[in-house]
Amino acid sequence: MANVYGYIRVSTKEQNEQRQLNKMIDKGVEARRIFVDKASGKDFNRPQYQTLRRVLGEGDLVYIDALDRMGRNYDEVISEWKYITRELQADIIVLENETLFDSRKFREMGDMGRLMEDQFLSLLSYVADQERKKIRQRQAEGIAAAKAQNKHLGRPQLNVDTLSEEQRKILNDNYNRWKEKEITGVQFAALLNLKKNSFYKIVKQYEESTN
Structure with missing residues (x-):
């Protein structure tokens, strides 16, 4: 019998996962099948994600609040997406945009759906990569500007x-x-x-x- 799971990730221990948890419960996911990581999304070496990966089977369904909750390295996100949907034959739904991020729809379209899914994921990876580069560039420009103006980065010096x-x-x-x-x-x-x-x-x- 197929199972329904939920995966939640928050970046730090200070962040609250309750909002994502409420969404999973609203979808009818049992508490014992919701996996929560409090960790960075830079890679997939997260204990709860790895546990979810081990228990997933054919026909199972995983709810994720947003794609960046799955991870922030989009090359790895695509690799994990394909592993879950093609090798394990399970499905993923991203609640932030269920219309686009529902692997079941691509599966129903057969070979054409797989081709469309590949193109869609590649486009997503490109857009995300460009956004990461913009963020890094803005950070570098901000640091350079502060240094040029002799500004102290961090807390003001106490005097x-x-x-x-x-x-x-x-x-x-x-x-x-x-x-x-x-x-x-x-x-x-x-x-x-x-x-x-x-x-x-x-x-x-x-x-x-x-x-």
């Missing part, structure tokens, strides 16, 4: 000048109290909302600027 107006007032009002041991360093740092290392760095800069 006296980057303190808020309120923090600078607290620093001015309480510096002498701290030096005269009316308050401790821990208390002073808490007033400034700074961690220990940041506090001593700021105090040193403040002393240098006022001497």
Whole structure:
């Protein structure tokens, strides 16, 4: 008897898979037949995907929310798609666009359907590859532009000048109290909302600027 499965992938542990899970349940997929990976889509070395691959059989059906949930390396996506639909004789439906991504429709068309499926997947691979190149180019251009303008990439450097107006007032009002041991360093740092290392760095800069 054919089985219906669902495959879910989110890129990080912080991302929530609930939206994809709801879609699978709405399609009637049993919870025990839904496989979830929290991993990058750069390749298919994912434990739950590999388990799904092993249990799939002829006539089975796999639901995937979107093609990039299957993977982001589209040459490998095409290879996996063909393995599942042609070697295993199972089927795939991509919920994001069921009209186009339903392998059963290509199968029903016989040899002509296989030819159309090959062309469709090749076109998809080309478009995805071009998009990846554009993204990499935009990232490289952004980094180059930031470097050219002498911008710091990442968090702003903490110094006296980057303190808020309120923090600078607290620093001015309480510096002498701290030096005269009316308050401790821990208390002073808490007033400034700074961690220990940041506090001593700021105090040193403040002393240098006022001497």
